Amino acid sequence: MLSRNFTLQAAGDLDWIMEHYEFDSIAFSIDELVVLNVDRDISDMEQFCGNLAKISAHCFMPIAAGGRIRRVEDAENLLKSGADKVVVNSTIFLDHGLIRALVACFGSQSVIASIDYKRVQGNEEGQVYIENGTRPVGMTLPEAVAHAVELGAGELYLTSITKDGTGQGLDIEYISRIGDRVSVPVIISGGAGNFRHLSDAIKLKSVSAVSTANLFNFMSDNLTEAREEIIASGTPLATWEKTARNANR
């Protein structure tokens, strides 16, 4: 697992995260887990699936997994390893047939389109990029969103490259401007640096969920506190018993 900064920082392997972050407890502070394979080496898919299987044995919440999906078989392996949904990114623009095949095989609700965009000026449209923000696809964000929905994606995962890794807040002004027209659920990410950023974003009608990979949010009880803060700010989130163990009593 790595922070989803475009200059990726290694945060530790799975065992390290399980040991240091009381993963079982954190798991009860979030609605959903997104696990992305950012390894450049495609042959590591097997290891990634192994890790996914380990995580899913302890997580009784939805898991979305992705990265390096080039064939239907890749998606199938992720789903068999415990993912409920797959996350696709560059494939949305490079291989339409694969996206349609994934939707046909596993249903729209199993396919999340992850779209990264850059937007520097306050009033301009976001421009969509692939390959870690290095290659423009020649579409604005609203165009790319319409394209992904047309291909059958059941959820969108929109990341502001400009905001990502800054901790300065999510791109809520823009998303609130374009998000109302989107017919499928929208998850936004990039820029969350404190609890307030998360609660401000999730308040928006056009935002279905907020995602964070900022290590700040994985430290001590931060995720639990963030959840309490969001609820206190007036957004009704689900509440559960803190540990899965309680369900066995």
Place this chain on the structure above:
Amino acid sequence: MISIIDYGMGNLRSIQNALTFIGASHSLTRDPDELLRAAKLILPGVGSFRKAMENLVGLGIAESIVAAAKLGTPILGICLGMQLLADEGEEGGACNGLGLIGGKVTQLETGSIDQRVPHMGFNEVRFARPLPIFTGIADASHFYFAHSYHLVGNRDDIAGTTTHGMPFTSIVARKNIVGTQFHPEKSQSHGLRLLRNFCYGPIC
């Protein structure tokens, strides 16, 4: 022994993980005779209604499920598995269901921003009447949903409702048959509790 019906529709690992976690012995099966002998059945499912029914009929297990239901075997249908309990579905072309719960499965209406389809994420379930499988779970608890279709059935079979833009049936129950539109195996402590109630307790 709980039998999880394996008919090629969707990921069964998460249900197995959840049953392992609560300590309920279980097996995957597609053997029609084994289904008839099972203490309890779980009918999971992700994908299209029509394809699912084709698989159930093709494997010769649709009849076994109906026969087991008549014998009084407790059956829990999850998500598409709940929808398959109905008389008919329209996803992938009109098609008969198992007919264990009356009604028809139709597409969720999409409209305002509060009604994005698919309906994804945790949402509140209001219990319509007390059932043993709700033991220890507060009314209006949150469960995880991921669906574009819903079951429109008889009022008497509604055991829980949820609102996504408009109210829909999120739990059905008739005698030994229960169905949840949400995924209990993906619904944190509430879902684990519901599964535990199903596995260890009476169903009606």
